[in-house]
Amino acid sequence: MTDQTPVPSTPAARRKARRFALQAVYQWQLSKNDVGDIEVQFLTDNDMKKVDRTYFHELLHGVPARLSELDAALQPALDRPLIEVSQVEKAILRISAFELLARPDVPWRVIINEGIELAKVFGADDSFKYVNGVLDKVARRLRTEEVRGF
Incomplete structure (x- = not known):
């Protein structure tokens, strides 16, 4: 396994954690394998030296643990049933919804931007526009007070 020295929680280390968490x-x-097994595989097979592994763990375990709540938060903002959303977009939206719900210390605009960036790298050509629109609607509902200032 890789070096287990904790990495400080910097924006760059969190960005890398989100990228690995998305994957x-x-x-x-797709597999419905145990998230603990998937986590071990990622920690073993990838260079995690500059990754906020604590944040990676939180995202990876938090999405399945709160799946019903996340999907319920997303569905009103979608233009189609969640089952019809691509697997990549669905993973991005679920991770971002988790952050909006569980990480009030992370500004909503940062969460949306990170989701957009993930969609640009991993999604279809214009999926970042879809992700942006959905997350904007979700953020307005979940972070009403914070969003109101903008």
């Missing part, structure tokens, strides 16, 4: 959640969605 791991995507794998979980």
Whole structure:
């Protein structure tokens, strides 16, 4: 396994954690394998030296643990049933919804931006526009007071 020295929680380390979490959640969605096994695989197979592994763990385990709540938060903002959303977009939306719900210390605009960036890298050509629109609606509902200032 890789070096287990904790990495400080910097924006860059969290961005890397989100990228790995997206890939791991995507794998979980398709395989339904145990998230603990998926986590071990990612920690073993990837260079995690500059990754906030604590944040990676929180995202990877938090999405399945709160899946019903996350999907319920997302559905009103979608233009189609969640089952019809691509697996990559679904993973991005679920991770972002988890952050909006569980991480009030992370500003909503940062969460949306990170979701957009993940969609630009891993999603279809214009999926970042879809992710942006959905997350904006979700943030307005889940972070009403915070969003109201903008």
